[in-house]
Amino acid sequence: MKHLRFRTALLGALLTSAMVPMAARQAQAPAPAVRAFTPQDTIPFDAAVRTGKLPNGLTYYVRKNSRPANRVLLRLAVKTGSLDEADDQQGLAHMLEHMAFNGSAHFPPGQLVSYFESTGARLGPHVNAYTSFEETVYMLDLPSDKPEIVEKGLTAFADFAGGLSLDPAEIDKERGVVIEEWRGGLGAQSRVRDKQIPILFYHSRFADRLPIGKPDIVRTFPPARLRAFYDTFYRPDRMAVVAVGDMDAQRLEDEVRTAFGALKPRAPAPPPRKDEISFSGCSSRSSTNGSTRSRAVLTRSSCGPEFTARA
Numbered sequence: 001m002k003h004l005r006f007r008t009a010l011l012g013a014l015l016t017s018a019m020v021p022m023a024a025r026q027a028q029a030p031a032p033a034v035r036a037f038t039p040q041d042t043i044p045f046d047a048a049v050r051t052g053k054l055p056n057g058l059t060y061y062v063r064k065n066s067r068p069a070n071r072v073l074l075r076l077a078v079k080t081g082s083l084d085e086a087d088d089q090q091g092l093a094h095m096l097e098h099m100a101f102n103g104s105a106h107f108p109p110g111q112l113v114s115y116f117e118s119t120g121a122r123l124g125p126h127v128n129a130y131t132s133f134e135e136t137v138y139m140l141d142l143p144s145d146k147p148e149i150v151e152k153g154l155t156a157f158a159d160f161a162g163g164l165s166l167d168p169a170e171i172d173k174e175r176g177v178v179i180e181e182w183r184g185g186l187g188a189q190s191r192v193r194d195k196q197i198p199i200l201f202y203h204s205r206f207a208d209r210l211p212i213g214k215p216d217i218v219r220t221f222p223p224a225r226l227r228a229f230y231d232t233f234y235r236p237d238r239m240a241v242v243a244v245g246d247m248d249a250q251r252l253e254d255e256v257r258t259a260f261g262a263l264k265p266r267a268p269a270p271p272p273r274k275d276e277i278s279f280s281g282c283s284s285r286s287s288t289n290g291s292t293r294s295r296a297v298l299t300r301s302s303c304g305p306e307f308t309a310r311a
Protein backbone atom coordinates (compact mmCIF):
# COMPACT_ATOMS: atom_id res chain seq x y z
CA MET A 1 0.00 0.00 0.00
CA LYS A 2 2.75 2.19 0.98
CA HIS A 3 4.51 1.17 -2.18
CA LEU A 4 1.42 1.91 -4.28
CA ARG A 5 1.02 5.29 -2.66
CA PHE A 6 4.62 5.99 -3.50
CA ARG A 7 4.02 4.96 -7.13
CA THR A 8 0.89 7.06 -7.31
CA ALA A 9 2.72 10.01 -5.85
CA LEU A 10 5.57 9.47 -8.29
CA LEU A 11 3.18 9.24 -11.22
CA GLY A 12 1.44 12.42 -10.06
CA ALA A 13 4.74 14.20 -9.76
CA LEU A 14 5.77 13.08 -13.21
CA LEU A 15 2.45 14.13 -14.69
CA THR A 16 2.63 17.46 -12.93
CA SER A 17 6.15 18.11 -14.08
CA ALA A 18 5.17 17.12 -17.60
CA MET A 19 2.02 19.20 -17.59
CA VAL A 20 3.37 22.45 -16.25
CA PRO A 21 5.79 23.06 -19.11
CA MET A 22 3.12 21.94 -21.55
CA ALA A 23 0.72 24.47 -20.11
CA ALA A 24 3.42 27.12 -20.27
CA ARG A 25 4.19 26.23 -23.87
CA GLN A 26 0.53 26.48 -24.79
CA ALA A 27 0.43 29.99 -23.33
CA GLN A 28 3.37 31.17 -25.43
CA ALA A 29 3.27 32.05 -29.13
CA PRO A 30 5.01 29.40 -31.23
CA ALA A 31 8.67 30.32 -31.77
CA PRO A 32 9.47 31.11 -35.41
CA ALA A 33 11.69 28.56 -37.09
CA VAL A 34 15.22 29.94 -37.38
CA ARG A 35 17.15 28.55 -40.30
CA ALA A 36 20.78 27.89 -39.66
CA PHE A 37 23.14 30.43 -41.25
CA THR A 38 25.50 29.16 -43.88
CA PRO A 39 28.38 31.22 -45.25
CA GLN A 40 26.99 30.80 -48.77
CA ASP A 41 23.77 32.64 -47.86
CA THR A 42 23.11 35.93 -49.61
CA ILE A 43 22.66 38.76 -47.15
CA PRO A 44 19.03 39.83 -47.55
CA PHE A 45 18.54 43.21 -49.18
CA ASP A 46 17.03 45.89 -46.94
CA ALA A 47 13.34 45.96 -47.89
CA ALA A 48 13.17 49.65 -47.02
CA VAL A 49 15.58 50.55 -49.83
CA ARG A 50 13.96 51.60 -53.09
CA THR A 51 16.22 50.51 -55.89
CA GLY A 52 15.95 50.60 -59.65
CA LYS A 53 17.84 50.92 -62.89
CA LEU A 54 17.20 53.74 -65.33
CA PRO A 55 16.92 52.92 -69.06
CA ASN A 56 20.45 54.33 -69.50
CA GLY A 57 21.79 51.70 -67.07
CA LEU A 58 22.35 53.87 -63.99
CA THR A 59 21.36 52.16 -60.74
CA TYR A 60 19.94 53.99 -57.74
CA TYR A 61 19.33 53.19 -54.09
CA VAL A 62 17.02 55.43 -52.08
CA ARG A 63 16.06 55.04 -48.44
CA LYS A 64 14.30 57.20 -45.91
CA ASN A 65 16.20 57.55 -42.66
CA SER A 66 15.08 60.20 -40.21
CA ARG A 67 18.19 60.17 -38.07
CA PRO A 68 19.87 62.58 -38.16
CA ALA A 69 16.91 64.86 -38.76
CA ASN A 70 16.90 67.23 -41.72
CA ARG A 71 19.93 65.66 -43.42
CA VAL A 72 20.34 63.82 -46.70
CA LEU A 73 23.45 61.90 -47.70
CA LEU A 74 24.11 61.61 -51.43
CA ARG A 75 26.71 59.37 -53.04
CA LEU A 76 27.68 58.93 -56.67
CA ALA A 77 29.74 55.78 -57.14
CA VAL A 78 31.55 55.36 -60.44
CA LYS A 79 32.95 51.94 -61.25
CA THR A 80 36.32 53.13 -62.47
CA GLY A 81 39.65 54.04 -60.95
CA SER A 82 43.36 53.95 -61.54
CA LEU A 83 43.33 50.33 -62.82
CA ASP A 84 41.53 51.60 -65.93
CA GLU A 85 44.22 54.15 -66.81
CA ALA A 86 46.37 53.64 -69.89
CA ASP A 87 50.13 53.99 -69.46
CA ASP A 88 49.99 57.68 -70.43
CA GLN A 89 47.02 58.34 -68.13
CA GLN A 90 48.53 57.36 -64.78
CA GLY A 91 47.00 59.70 -62.22
CA LEU A 92 44.14 60.90 -64.42
CA ALA A 93 41.32 59.03 -62.61
CA HIS A 94 42.33 61.07 -59.56
CA MET A 95 42.80 64.25 -61.63
CA LEU A 96 39.26 63.82 -62.92
CA GLU A 97 37.96 63.68 -59.37
CA HIS A 98 39.61 67.05 -58.75
CA MET A 99 38.23 68.52 -61.98
CA ALA A 100 34.66 67.66 -60.93
CA PHE A 101 34.87 70.67 -58.62
CA ASN A 102 36.31 73.00 -61.29
CA GLY A 103 33.58 73.67 -63.80
CA SER A 104 30.61 71.81 -65.23
CA ALA A 105 27.39 72.38 -67.15
CA HIS A 106 25.51 73.98 -64.21
CA PHE A 107 28.41 75.24 -62.11
CA PRO A 108 31.06 77.53 -63.63
CA PRO A 109 34.53 77.16 -62.03
CA GLY A 110 34.41 78.11 -58.35
CA GLN A 111 30.62 78.21 -58.06
CA LEU A 112 29.97 74.64 -56.97
CA VAL A 113 32.18 74.93 -53.92
CA SER A 114 30.89 78.36 -52.95
CA TYR A 115 27.23 77.36 -53.38
CA PHE A 116 27.40 74.26 -51.18
CA GLU A 117 29.61 75.97 -48.63
CA SER A 118 26.90 78.63 -48.34
CA THR A 119 24.53 75.84 -47.20
CA GLY A 120 26.92 74.92 -44.38
CA ALA A 121 28.50 71.95 -46.17
CA ARG A 122 32.28 71.49 -46.34
CA LEU A 123 33.36 71.01 -49.92
CA GLY A 124 36.25 70.09 -52.16
CA PRO A 125 38.12 67.02 -53.38
CA HIS A 126 39.17 64.74 -50.49
CA VAL A 127 36.32 66.07 -48.38
CA ASN A 128 33.70 65.07 -50.92
CA ALA A 129 35.34 62.44 -53.08
CA TYR A 130 37.94 59.72 -53.25
CA THR A 131 39.63 57.82 -56.05
CA SER A 132 40.72 54.23 -55.62
CA PHE A 133 41.97 51.45 -57.86
CA GLU A 134 38.53 50.36 -58.96
CA GLU A 135 36.09 53.04 -57.90
CA THR A 136 35.65 56.76 -57.63
CA VAL A 137 33.03 58.01 -55.18
CA TYR A 138 31.55 61.48 -54.73
CA MET A 139 29.82 62.45 -51.49
CA LEU A 140 27.54 65.26 -50.44
CA ASP A 141 25.92 65.54 -47.01
CA LEU A 142 23.24 68.20 -47.27
CA PRO A 143 20.40 69.75 -45.29
CA SER A 144 17.03 68.36 -46.43
CA ASP A 145 14.73 71.03 -44.99
CA LYS A 146 15.31 73.13 -48.13
CA PRO A 147 14.46 70.78 -51.02
CA GLU A 148 16.18 73.00 -53.59
CA ILE A 149 19.55 72.22 -51.97
CA VAL A 150 19.07 68.47 -52.44
CA GLU A 151 17.96 69.11 -56.02
CA LYS A 152 21.16 71.12 -56.58
CA GLY A 153 23.20 68.30 -55.09
CA LEU A 154 21.73 65.82 -57.57
CA THR A 155 22.32 68.33 -60.38
CA ALA A 156 25.98 68.55 -59.33
CA PHE A 157 26.22 64.74 -59.38
CA ALA A 158 24.64 64.62 -62.84
CA ASP A 159 27.27 67.16 -63.93
CA PHE A 160 30.01 64.93 -62.49
CA ALA A 161 28.50 62.00 -64.37
CA GLY A 162 28.29 63.65 -67.77
CA GLY A 163 28.71 67.42 -67.81
CA LEU A 164 32.25 68.25 -66.71
CA SER A 165 33.83 71.14 -68.64
CA LEU A 166 37.46 69.93 -68.31
CA ASP A 167 38.60 73.35 -69.42
CA PRO A 168 42.34 73.29 -70.30
CA ALA A 169 43.04 76.46 -68.28
CA GLU A 170 41.35 74.94 -65.21
CA ILE A 171 43.25 71.68 -65.76
CA ASP A 172 46.53 73.60 -65.77
CA LYS A 173 45.60 75.24 -62.46
CA GLU A 174 44.80 71.90 -60.89
CA ARG A 175 48.00 70.16 -61.99
CA GLY A 176 49.92 71.96 -59.25
CA VAL A 177 47.32 71.02 -56.62
CA VAL A 178 47.68 67.33 -57.44
CA ILE A 179 51.48 67.54 -57.58
CA GLU A 180 51.43 69.08 -54.12
CA GLU A 181 49.23 66.23 -52.95
CA TRP A 182 51.77 63.75 -54.35
CA ARG A 183 54.63 65.67 -52.72
CA GLY A 184 52.76 65.80 -49.38
CA GLY A 185 52.48 61.99 -49.44
CA LEU A 186 56.25 61.53 -49.67
CA GLY A 187 58.15 60.44 -46.59
CA ALA A 188 59.27 57.39 -44.68
CA GLN A 189 55.88 55.77 -44.99
CA SER A 190 55.80 56.18 -48.77
CA ARG A 191 59.32 54.75 -49.07
CA VAL A 192 58.24 51.66 -47.11
CA ARG A 193 55.09 51.42 -49.23
CA ASP A 194 57.11 51.61 -52.43
CA LYS A 195 59.10 48.58 -51.25
CA GLN A 196 56.02 46.66 -50.09
CA ILE A 197 53.78 47.14 -53.08
CA PRO A 198 55.78 45.20 -55.66
CA ILE A 199 55.70 42.26 -53.23
CA LEU A 200 52.13 42.58 -52.01
CA PHE A 201 50.76 43.08 -55.52
CA TYR A 202 53.37 40.95 -57.24
CA HIS A 203 53.13 41.28 -61.02
CA SER A 204 49.58 42.66 -60.80
CA ARG A 205 48.23 45.85 -62.25
CA PHE A 206 47.60 47.10 -58.71
CA ALA A 207 51.38 47.47 -58.31
CA ASP A 208 51.59 49.70 -61.40
CA ARG A 209 48.54 51.87 -60.87
CA LEU A 210 48.66 53.66 -57.55
CA PRO A 211 45.83 56.21 -57.72
CA ILE A 212 48.17 59.16 -57.12
CA GLY A 213 49.77 58.36 -60.49
CA LYS A 214 53.00 59.62 -61.95
CA PRO A 215 53.98 63.26 -61.33
CA ASP A 216 55.50 63.62 -64.82
CA ILE A 217 52.21 62.59 -66.39
CA VAL A 218 50.17 64.84 -64.09
CA ARG A 219 52.40 67.78 -65.10
CA THR A 220 52.23 67.22 -68.84
CA PHE A 221 49.21 65.17 -69.98
CA PRO A 222 47.22 66.66 -72.86
CA PRO A 223 43.65 67.57 -71.81
CA ALA A 224 42.33 65.24 -74.53
CA ARG A 225 43.66 62.24 -72.57
CA LEU A 226 41.65 63.30 -69.52
CA ARG A 227 38.57 63.79 -71.70
CA ALA A 228 39.12 60.33 -73.20
CA PHE A 229 39.22 58.71 -69.75
CA TYR A 230 36.10 60.61 -68.69
CA ASP A 231 34.09 59.74 -71.79
CA THR A 232 35.12 56.09 -71.77
CA PHE A 233 34.65 55.23 -68.12
CA TYR A 234 32.09 57.70 -66.74
CA ARG A 235 29.14 55.88 -68.27
CA PRO A 236 25.69 55.59 -66.72
CA ASP A 237 25.90 51.80 -66.71
CA ARG A 238 29.00 52.04 -64.50
CA MET A 239 27.36 54.34 -61.97
CA ALA A 240 25.11 54.16 -58.95
CA VAL A 241 23.45 56.94 -57.00
CA VAL A 242 22.71 56.46 -53.30
CA ALA A 243 20.36 58.88 -51.55
CA VAL A 244 19.51 58.34 -47.89
CA GLY A 245 18.01 60.76 -45.45
CA ASP A 246 15.22 62.55 -43.73
CA MET A 247 13.10 63.12 -46.81
CA ASP A 248 10.12 61.52 -48.51
CA ALA A 249 11.57 58.53 -50.35
CA GLN A 250 9.21 58.81 -53.31
CA ARG A 251 10.18 62.42 -53.85
CA LEU A 252 13.87 61.57 -53.56
CA GLU A 253 13.48 58.73 -56.05
CA ASP A 254 11.63 61.00 -58.48
CA GLU A 255 14.38 63.61 -58.21
CA VAL A 256 17.08 61.02 -58.89
CA ARG A 257 15.17 59.78 -61.93
CA THR A 258 14.78 63.34 -63.20
CA ALA A 259 18.40 64.35 -62.60
CA PHE A 260 19.96 61.30 -64.25
CA GLY A 261 17.36 60.23 -66.80
CA ALA A 262 18.89 62.17 -69.69
CA LEU A 263 22.43 60.94 -69.09
CA LYS A 264 23.90 59.13 -72.10
CA PRO A 265 27.16 57.31 -72.77
CA ARG A 266 29.58 59.50 -74.73
CA ALA A 267 31.85 56.78 -76.06
CA PRO A 268 31.68 53.07 -76.83
CA ALA A 269 31.76 50.77 -73.80
CA PRO A 270 35.32 49.80 -72.87
CA PRO A 271 36.28 46.13 -73.12
CA PRO A 272 36.31 44.24 -69.80
CA ARG A 273 39.49 44.90 -67.89
CA LYS A 274 41.97 42.03 -68.05
CA ASP A 275 44.22 41.43 -65.12
CA GLU A 276 46.89 38.82 -65.07
CA ILE A 277 48.44 38.16 -61.71
CA SER A 278 51.10 35.59 -61.12
CA PHE A 279 52.32 34.33 -57.79
CA SER A 280 55.44 32.15 -57.74
CA GLY A 281 55.21 31.24 -61.39
CA CYS A 282 51.58 30.12 -61.37
CA SER A 283 49.51 32.55 -63.36
CA SER A 284 45.80 33.12 -63.53
CA ARG A 285 44.07 35.15 -66.19
CA SER A 286 40.72 36.63 -65.37
CA SER A 287 38.58 39.53 -66.38
CA THR A 288 35.99 41.75 -64.83
CA ASN A 289 33.10 43.41 -66.51
CA GLY A 290 30.59 46.06 -65.65
CA SER A 291 27.98 43.68 -64.33
CA THR A 292 29.74 42.42 -61.24
CA ARG A 293 31.51 44.17 -58.45
CA SER A 294 35.15 43.44 -59.01
CA ARG A 295 37.09 42.44 -55.94
CA ALA A 296 40.33 40.82 -55.02
CA VAL A 297 39.85 37.10 -54.59
CA LEU A 298 42.46 34.67 -53.47
CA THR A 299 42.16 31.15 -54.79
CA ARG A 300 44.45 28.19 -54.43
CA SER A 301 46.30 27.56 -57.64
CA SER A 302 46.10 24.18 -59.29
CA CYS A 303 49.83 24.14 -59.89
CA GLY A 304 51.02 24.12 -56.32
CA PRO A 305 50.52 25.45 -52.85
CA GLU A 306 50.87 29.07 -53.97
CA PHE A 307 47.96 31.38 -54.36
CA THR A 308 46.72 33.26 -57.37
CA ALA A 309 44.74 36.41 -57.09
CA ARG A 310 42.27 37.92 -59.43
CA ALA A 311 40.72 41.34 -59.38
Ligand SMILES: [Zn+2]
Nearest residue numbers: 094125126181
Ligand atom coordinates in the same frame (compact mmCIF):
# COMPACT_ATOMS: atom_id res chain seq x y z
ZN1 LIG B 1 43.35 64.46 -54.55
